[in-house]
Amino acid sequence: MAEDKETREKLLDSAKQEFLEKGYMKASLRTICRNAGVTTGALYFFFEDKEDLLKQLVEEPLKGLISRVESHFLEEMNMESAVISISDDSLDIRAAREIVYFMYQNYDIFQILLTKSQGSIYEDITSRFADGIEEHYDKLAERLADEFGIKKPGHYMIHWLSHIQIDAFIHLLTHEQDVEKAARQIEDIVVYLLSGWNGLFSPKR
Amino acid sequence: MAEDKETREKLLDSAKQEFLEKGYMKASLRTICRNAGVTTGALYFFFEDKEDLLKQLVEEPLKGLISRVESHFLEEMNMESAVISISDDSLDIRAAREIVYFMYQNYDIFQILLTKSQGSIYEDITSRFADGIEEHYDKLAERLADEFGIKKPGHYMIHWLSHIQIDAFIHLLTHEQDVEKAARQIEDIVVYLLSGWNGLFSPKR
Amino acid sequence: MAEDKETREKLLDSAKQEFLEKGYMKASLRTICRNAGVTTGALYFFFEDKEDLLKQLVEEPLKGLISRVESHFLEEMNMESAVISISDDSLDIRAAREIVYFMYQNYDIFQILLTKSQGSIYEDITSRFADGIEEHYDKLAERLADEFGIKKPGHYMIHWLSHIQIDAFIHLLTHEQDVEKAARQIEDIVVYLLSGWNGLFSPKR
Amino acid sequence: MAEDKETREKLLDSAKQEFLEKGYMKASLRTICRNAGVTTGALYFFFEDKEDLLKQLVEEPLKGLISRVESHFLEEMNMESAVISISDDSLDIRAAREIVYFMYQNYDIFQILLTKSQGSIYEDITSRFADGIEEHYDKLAERLADEFGIKKPGHYMIHWLSHIQIDAFIHLLTHEQDVEKAARQIEDIVVYLLSGWNGLFSPKR
DNA sequence: CATGAATGAGGTTTCATTCAT
DNA sequence: GATGAATGAAACCTCATTCAT
Numbered sequence A, B, C, D: 001m002a003e004d005k006e007t008r009e010k011l012l013d014s015a016k017q018e019f020l021e022k023g024y025m026k027a028s029l030r031t032i033c034r035n036a037g038v039t040t041g042a043l044y045f046f047f048e049d050k051e052d053l054l055k056q057l058v059e060e061p062l063k064g065l066i067s068r069v070e071s072h073f074l075e076e077m078n079m080e081s082a083v084i085s086i087s088d089d090s091l092d093i094r095a096a097r098e099i100v101y102f103m104y105q106n107y108d109i110f111q112i113l114l115t116k117s118q119g120s121i122y123e124d125i126t127s128r129f130a131d132g133i134e135e136h137y138d139k140l141a142e143r144l145a146d147e148f149g150i151k152k153p154g155h156y157m158i159h160w161l162s163h164i165q166i167d168a169f170i171h172l173l174t175h176e177q178d179v180e181k182a183a184r185q186i187e188d189i190v191v192y193l194l195s196g197w198n199g200l201f202s203p204k205r
Numbered sequence E: 001c002a003t004g005a006a007t008g009a010g011g012t013t014t015c016a017t018t019c020a021t
Numbered sequence F: 001g002a003t004g005a006a007t008g009a010a011a012c013c014t015c016a017t018t019c020a021t
Helices: A007-026 A029-036 A040-046 A050-077 A091-105 A107-115 A125-148 A155-175 A179-199 B007-026 B029-036 B040-046 B050-077 B091-105 B107-115 B125-148 B155-175 B179-200 C007-026 C029-036 C040-046 C050-077 C091-105 C107-115 C125-148 C155-175 C179-200 D007-026 D029-036 D040-046 D050-077 D091-105 D107-115 D125-148 D155-175 D179-200
Strands: none
Touching (some): A007 A040, A007 A107, A029 A050, A050 A091, A050 A125, A091 A155, A091 A179, A107 A155, B007 B029, B007 B050, B007 B107, B029 B050, B050 B107, B050 B125, B091 B179, B107 B125, B125 B155, B155 B179, C007 C040, C007 C050, C007 C107, C007 D007, C029 C040, C050 C125, C107 C125, C155 D155, C179 D155, C179 D179, D007 D029, D007 D040, D007 D107, D029 D040, D050 D107, D050 D125, D091 D155, D107 D125, D125 D155, D155 D179
16 A cells, blocks of 8 residues: 555545445444554544545545436437437447446446445435436336337336346446456447337337 | 244244344344344354344245246246247246245345345345356257357346346335236336347347 | 452442542443453443443432432421421421431432533433422412511522522532531531521511 | 634634533534634644633633632721621622622633533632632631620531532522623522521520 | 353544644 | 644444353
8 A cells, every 4th residue: 555645545545445345334444544554533534434434435436427327318318219229339339338438447436336335325326326217218218109109118117127227237347347348248238228128119019 | 022932933033124124234133132022042042143043034935936946947948949938928927927926925035135135145145046047048048049040149148137137026026015016017027028038039130 | 349249230339439530421431341340241231321320320319319308398398387497306407317318328329410420411410409499499488478478589599599408418418428427517507598598588678 | 703803712712612512521622623713733822732721711700700709808807897787788799799790791701610610620610719718708707706705607517608609609690691680689699698697696596 | 942141342433632834 | 823634542332142050
């Protein structure tokens, strides 16, 4: 651990490590401080408490992710047709790839956020995310249902679809360490998801 | 809490409640014992430790689930063609419904197992399950690829598909309390998943 | 410290010592446990927390004091005349002596309760006591005012008189260690207070 | 909080507030500094430590009180007769009123000093005051005993009388916020106390 | 079978204080 | 004069576990 780094930075690094290893709940502030080569009191100079430590650790990447997702949704809503084409450089695939790249730039952070945050305020970040996405897909589904004169899929279905979309990213993060491979995988997944999505609006079934 | 129940039973009941409320990690053995109207020592007569308590609590339902899944897989492997037809009473839909019913009979247990077990040996039961399922789908994919003369989907894809299949059940459990509704939802989901699955083996894409 | 005493007793003894020395707030549970020759956990087996420790320590003597005071008030209210005679074995002097003896039997406890309880739920026990006593003196004053056709002393005056009465006992406890001497002193004080009290109801002033 | 006030002043103000709210012991220097808009280091430039902060805060008012009390005593000792007359503008009543006014001019400070100083060097200021006053009353008692050819009241009695005299002021401060009302109350109290005092030297009892 | 007592390590947090800059 | 960082000890409390009875 670099000796000349500033304490706050050292603490954040050490916290990242500890959260990653033990999860938020089992993570010990004492251990975090010890590994950072700093006393307990120092931690409480920079952070209000354990929760705040996690908050400050994930804050920026989380915001980055949210803004990327939102801007993608905006783009999607401004398309003429709600039908989503499936091609290698479709909007969705590009967006998915961008998000993957971003997540892998903050690999550890998102690992923590998405799989090690039980017991913290982020413990249901996945659900909260899903709720946000669901709203978007609900609107999209409405438009599509109109375009094709077909009944909208049920709420539950849309909620679930939102969920597996997020799970797709989580799964990637936990099973594929290489960014490039991950980016390739996400393409297949998006295609799979889009086919299913479009299938929901095909005339007969 | 029935006074004449045996201690072991009372402890298991109390543990179920506590694990459900606080999750495995935050669950307090003291609280479990207190709510069971029993002292700490009693717990340690029936159970080796905290982990063993959880183990014994989920053991049976878990075995039940596994055996049901396995027997379904066996059935599926014995079909003549690996192509899975999508109809209301298709093998898969019937199996899915059966599993849903079984899970809802042990609602609390599976809730704990699938969403409240972080920190215990079951914390990645989902992944372990997925690994088991993956094996099956891998074989299935091989057969399908042969039948259609098409390249098998990649390992990652198959793994992911296994995962979302499990996630589908988890999602159900956490978002739909009513069995009958859940059974109906799972049908739509299976259809969705099967379409996607079959799509992977359609000639061109 | 007797080795064969039971832990709870040893803890209470040690706590008494520590509270007496440092006051409730500065008292350290660690120190209490150490001096009792017991680990921290043991304390929490018998007591819920620091507050409960104090509570259990003072509970009985406090109840004893309250019941003695109340039964004295009852006696006083059942007298024919509200005029209080001042003689060596008057009701009040006997009551005061009884209370002194009782307090000195639990010398340390009342010392803690009355002068070392800042920061605890007993920190304004004096005021609470005064409020109770005030009620009694208010009734008494009403009767006296009627008897003599004189205006009742103001609320503030009665409240203050209640206060100094309690302070008298506190003062005793903190300045006179010998019971017998204390019992003698309280007599003079009661005489002094009663003269003042009676003076409030004398025709002209 | 005035921005242009000097740091020392701001700290003293903030400390006053904090001591008043939480008492000396529970008062947090961090909070004091934060509320003063100043860092910890600044505090330690002006004050040696927590104790010194309190000391400097109460210094002046305390001196003011002491000098007023002392000059009153001097006056009293220079009277021809040691008998204290009880009239509306008697020496004692005027002195008591003056002291009340002075204390209410520094209301917060005396509140702290007399009721919130446990844990500090002033925690037994009351007793120390009483000791000072006692000395005076002892002399007075001697003169009176001589004048009337009566035995002096015991030391304990004189000490206690000194105490309740101080307690009278404390009680005022904690139960009556309005100066004018307080000034009126103190008159009644002084009368009460003086009657008692004089009573101690009346021939028979 | 079960109790009740006790362990001991560890948890998060707060605090007054110091000191280089 | 004042900042901001850091110390280090101690605070209360909780926990899973053990064991004599």
